Amino acid sequence: MAVRRLTVKNIISRVRQTFPEAPETYLYNLINDALLEAGLYRTKVEYAKATTVKDQMWYDISDTGSSVDINKVFRVDFMDSAGDYIKIPRMLDGEILKMDIT
Amino acid sequence: MASNHKHPENDVAWFIVGDKLAIITTEGTDSTSVHSKSGDWKAIDEAVTDGVLIHYYAEPNTVDELSDYPDIDNAMHANIVDYVKSKLYIDRAGSSADPNASGTAMNLSMLHEKQWKDALVKFGTRRRDKIGGLRAVRTFDLR
Numbered sequence: 001m002a003v004r005r006l007t008v009k010n011i012i013s014r015v016r017q018t019f020p021e022a023p024e025t026y027l028y029n030l031i032n033d034a035l036l037e038a039g040l041y042r043t044k045v046e047y048a049k050a051t052t053v054k055d056q057m058w059y060d061i062s063d064t065g066s067s068v069d070i071n072k073v074f075r076v077d078f079m080d081s082a083g084d085y086i087k088i089p090r091m092l093d094g095e096i097l098k099m100d101i102t
Numbered sequence: 103m104a105s106n107h108k109h110p111e112n113d114v115a116w117f118i119v120g121d122k123l124a125i126i127t128t129e130g131t132d133s134t135s136v137h138s139k140s141g142d143w144k145a146i147d148e149a150v151t152d153g154v155l156i157h158y159y160a161e162p163n164t165v166d167e168l169s170d171y172p173d174i175d176n177a178m179h180a181n182i183v184d185y186v187k188s189k190l191y192i193d194r195a196g197s198s199a200d201p202n203a204s205g206t207a208m209n210l211s212m213l214h215e216k217q218w219k220d221a222l223v224k225f226g227t228r229r230r231d232k233i234g235g236l237r238a239v240r241t242f243d244l245r
Contacts, residue, residue, distance in 0.1 A: 003176060004176060005171050005176040005179055006171070006172070006176070006179035006180060006182075007168065007169055007170065007171055008165050008167065008168050008169070008170050008171075008172070009168040009169065011172075011179070011182055011183055011186065012168070014183045015183055015186050015187060015190070018187060018190075019187070019190050019194075022190060027186060028165065028166065030185065030186045030189050030190075031165055031172065031182055031185075031186060032164045032165060033185070033189075034172075034182045034185035034186065034218075035161075035162040035163075035164060035165070035172055035173060035174060035182075036161065036162075037185070037222070038162060038174050038178060038222060039159075039160070039161040039162050039174075041222055041223065042159045043159075043162060043174045043175060043178070044159065044160045044161070044162055044173065044174065045157070045158070045159060045160070046157075046158055046159075046160035047155060047156065047157055047158075048155075048156045048158070049152040049154065049155055049156070050123075050152070050153070050154040050156060051149070051150065051151050051152055051153060051154075052125055052146045052148065052149055052150045052153045052154060053146075053149050054146070054147060054148050054149045055145045055146075055147065056145055056146065057124050057125065057126060057144075057145035057146070058122040058123070058124055059122065059123045059124075059125065059154070060121060060122060060123075061118070061121055061122065061123045061156070062121035063161075068158075068160070069160055069161035070156070070158045070159075070160065071158065071159045071160060071161055072158060072159040073118060073123065073156055073157070073158045074157055074158065074159065075156075075157035076116040076123070076125075076154060076155070076156055076157070077154070077155040077157075078105065078107065078110035078114045078125070078153060078154055078155075079104055079105045079107075079110070079150055079152070079153045079154075079155075080104070080105060080107055080108060080109065080110050081104050081105055081106060081107060081108045082104060083104040085155045086109075086110050086111050087111060088110050088111055088114045088115055088116055089111065089115050089116075090115065090116055090117060091115045091116065091117040091126070091143075092117075093117075094117035094118075094119060094124065096126060096143040096144075097142065097143065098138065098142060098143065098144050100144075100145045
């Protein structure tokens with residue numbers, strides 16, 4: 001049994017029942033705005049790997065500075081000596097004594 | 103290359119400030135330093151290729167072809183129509199010279215926006231939740 005999904009074409013045709021004159025580019029923009037807003041409500045889970053650098057504390061996770069679009073990080077694993085990824089704890093306050101800027 | 107941390111759950115941690123992820127450790131051998139001894143939090147002490155696995159909620163991919171499927175659960179696809187219509191009705195309300203037509207368009211805009219918000223926020227978790235089956239309720243034993 002096929003899964004019921006709507007393509008962009010289906011969505012635009014439904015909108016054009018009421019707004020037949022709506023420009024296609026504008027509709028694309030609105031659909032992408034809707035997807036952006038939907039992304040704020042935990043709709044898509046992804047994973048990414050990062051390489052650590054010796055004595056580097058900070059790693060960029062911004063949309064522009066990294067290759068991934070991260071909204072919220074909910075878990076981080078670190079590779080152990082056997083090559084397995086092990087969950088590491090999140091420090092709640094982040095107020096460590098020795099701070100680094102790199 | 104694997105890491106040298108045998109139990110990273112005990113000596114490696116993370117936190118976030120703004121757009122930066124900090125990876126820190128208590129490991130260290132420099133016993134003579136003032137604030138970098140073993141036990142002090144400091145920057146991660148080794149380079150490990152793909153050493154960190156980050157789990158995160160991501161932004162859906164954008165669409166740019168008529169044949170594309172929106173990158174969210176298909177239960178939400180029909181509600182994108184509501185979002186688009188709510189914005190188009192706002193445009194119509196703002197551009198109409200007739201106050202009655204403008205008011206009607208505004209009401210319809212709010213109706214579609216409510217349907218979108220309800221689908222996304224009010225019922226969103228239930229729609230996206232993949233956990234099924236009975237949920238047992240165990241009452242306290244008051245004996």
